[in-house]
Amino acid sequence: MITRRLTALAHSGLQALDEPTVRAVVRQAVRDVRAAPIPPPADSPSDPALAEVRRVVDDLATTTHQLGELMLEVAPAYLSDTAAADLLVSLCEQLGETLDNGLVARRYAMSGDRRALHGTIL
Numbered sequence: 001m002i003t004r005r006l007t008a009l010a011h012s013g014l015q016a017l018d019e020p021t022v023r024a025v026v027r028q029a030v031r032d033v034r035a036a037p038i039p040p041p042a043d044s045p046s047d048p049a050l051a052e053v054r055r056v057v058d059d060l061a062t063t064t065h066q067l068g069e070l071m072l073e074v075a076p077a078y079l080s081d082t083a084a085a086d087l088l089v090s091l092c093e094q095l096g097e098t099l100d101n102g103l104v105a106r107r108y109a110m111s112g113d114r115r116a117l118h119g120t121i122l
Contacts, residue, residue: 065112067105104120
């Protein structure tokens with residue numbers, strides 16, 4: 001996907017693909033892939049209450065990912081959790097979020113793996 005998008009940009013007459021342009025293309029591709037709807041499990045629940053719980057969990061994961069992207073803007077992925085914590089503590093206080101949950105959201109935004117949320121947010 002990234003290769004196709006960069007090739008299309010190059011063929012559109014753009015003279016040079018500088019680092020910020022490539023970053024923007026990669027960032028958008030990652031967002032597009034993560035935002036793609038997740039197909040329902042093969043054993044989709046016939047119980048409406050269970051289906052509603054799954055929908056709420058999916059919404060919570062989506063919101064947490066957005067929060068994680070905000071955390072990454074303040075504390076980029078190359079920073080350790082310890083270094084990121086120093087930068088995120090005041091942001092988390094302003095948002096009314098615990099620092100631990102802010103760090104979890106940051107890790108989830110980096111990985112896209114819901115297991116990062118286990119035991120904290122989910």
